[in-house]
Amino acid sequence: MSAGTAGTALVGTGPVSAAGAIGTPARMRAVMLRRSLRENPGPAVAALTGLLAAAWLIRYAVHGEGDTLSILAGTWVLGWIVLPLMLGGGRGRVRPSHLRLEPVGSLPAAAGLLIASAVGIGPLVSLVALAALPVHAAASSGSPGAVLTAGLGALLLWLTGLIGSALALEAIGHAGGPAGAVLTGTFTGTVMGLFGSVWAVAPWITELLAGTPEHIARWLVYFPGSWPLSAAGGAAGPFLALLAVVAVAAGGYFALVRRTLVARSSWRPRLPHAAKPAVTTAGPRGIPGGRWGPGPVWAVAGRESRTWARHPLRLQYLTFAVVYGALLAGLPMLAGTEVLVPWAGVLTALWAAAMSAGLIGLDGTALWMPLTMPGGERAEVRGRALAWLLLVTPIALLLTVAGVLLAPDVDPLPALAVLPAVLGAGATLPVWVSLLRVRPVPDVRHPTSADNPTDIVSALVASGGGLVAAAVPMAWLIWGPDGTGGVAALLGIAAGVAAWFGGAWLADDRLANRGAEVLTAAGQRTRPPETVIPMRIDAAWYRENRATAWALILLTVGWVPVVPQGLMVLVLDISGGWIVASHLTGPARTGTAVAMVALGGAMLLTGLVLWGRRPRPAP
Helix, strand or coil, rough: CCCHHHHHHHCCCCCHHHHHHHHCCCCHHHHHHHHHHHHHHHHHHHHHHHHHHHHHHHHHHCCCCHHHHHHHHHHHHHHHHHHHHCCCCCCCCHHHHHHHCCCCCCHHHHHHHHHHHHHHHHHHHHHHHHHHHHHHHHHCCCHHHHHHHHHHCCCCCHHHHHHHHHHHHHHCCCCCHHHHHHHHHHCCCCCCCHHHHHHHHHHHHHHHHHCCHHHCCCCCCHCCCCCCHHHHCCCCHHHHHHHHHHHHHHHHHHHHHHHHHHCCCCCCCCCHHHCCCCCCEECCCHCCCCCEEHHHHHHHHHHHHHHHCCHHHHHHHHHHHHHHHHHHHHHHHCCCCCCCHHHHHHHHHHEEEHHHHCCHHHHHHHHHHHCCCCCCCHHHHHHHHHCCCHHHHHHHHHHHHHHHHHHHCCCHHHHHHHHHHHHHHHHHHHHHHHHHCCCCCCCCCCCCCCCCCCCCHHHHHHHHHHHHHHHHHHHHHCCCCCCCCHHHHHHHHHHHHHHHHHHHHHHHHHHCCCHHHHHHHHCCCCCCCCCCCCCCHHHHHHHHHHHHHHHHHHHHCCCHHHHHHHHHHHHHCCCCCCCCHHHCHHHHHHHHHHHHHHHHHHHHHHHHHHCCCCCCCCC
């Protein structure tokens, strides 16, 4: 049942009361959530991880320091607002466009959509986590008034995250045109870069948990995360400030909902070139050609280059890759580590390949053109790869040169030797992965940031190809004779060329032999139905779906060795009775933690592969 169908069934075509109009989106969201829990293990894993983090935050609130707790609570709310933008959180929510044909006013619709946003795992886990604020007030003062005030402040902070998340998804997630795409890519890349470089600021985190430094504490008065505890201390200003933030966010969300409902049309960009052939001229013997060159490969490369410049999602992906790669390499400089700076170009190329691993899903039925022309499959594959190479290579080279200049004491040879290998693999392997795992977009003419056609398995395979190619020059640099760096550079070029032709051969074979299958998958308006997972123990279901069951187990349990047994020891130096590495010292401690991360990563990767191979019901 789609969201629109559910809305029509629940509301009907006649006038409805305000209470019914407000409750309708919540019931729609409840149906979608129930199906999501049965068809996808992701929400269950996220719930378990979030509840563990919330329990730790409440435990810290009992004996921890108030300023640090305020920072952690505010950061939690910020993550609640930001993470759905990067993880496709818009897919499972009820949107204002779902209510366009219903007899619902703008104010009831906005209120109902916000109530629907509260129906989910994220809001529930966040409410549990923010309960740490009144717990701290009870532990520190014991005054019932302070506890009540802190609880009301935590509720307002929770509403800030709820409305802010909905506002961000509706505003940034639907930002149209190149400017909106670049803004979204920059924003998400910056946040992911900060999270990805958390190890570089681990000493700061350790210092923060021990007690907030004075130079940070004096700025907390301007930080919303500290306002509930400040209000519990007797200050009325922070409480009023929280009320104002909630009111402003609610007003902004109401304006966006009204804009969608009143206009009766989406304000997303229309992309006619995404649903019809983009080739504009023809060369000899009916093979497309154009100003880019006389051959079909250059014609496809020209079409793809124009598409990269015009398509909002492609611009967003490219911007994200550049910002994310640059920050992953540059932020460690804040901790005095410069070894990653020359690798900015390599990291950008890897992420550009990962973000390109699902672009076939954005083409829809336009894919029929290369299938109907002589040699069209080969030209399509190589033209796409050539356009990616011409686009990413200058950016990667510029970032690499900038990194070498910023870190003159770091040997640039490894990064320079690896870069050609990563570029060669990143040009063709994502084309093959995109043809192998087609994930259609609901409407290719009106794409949004939530319509990400790339799943985690595709991204891992596309970027993993670059890592495999990069292993050739790196192995020579590590184990080869001293003074033979030039050989490593030649091996990097050779590995890139081999990866180029290998990926092109795989993509050619896929498009030539399974072209009709790929075209059918790309032209679907909805994705294939997911495997329904029973909510109770069912031996018969397990016997018929062993791969799915083991995938769920591995995806759930695999995080245990990765996070608490591995990363928490390596990054935060946390010890505990059940953490194996904490009972060891020196290299044995580090090696055990690294082995735990590797074990968990293998479990998660195996779970992802098994999940991709699960049997699917017929549509």
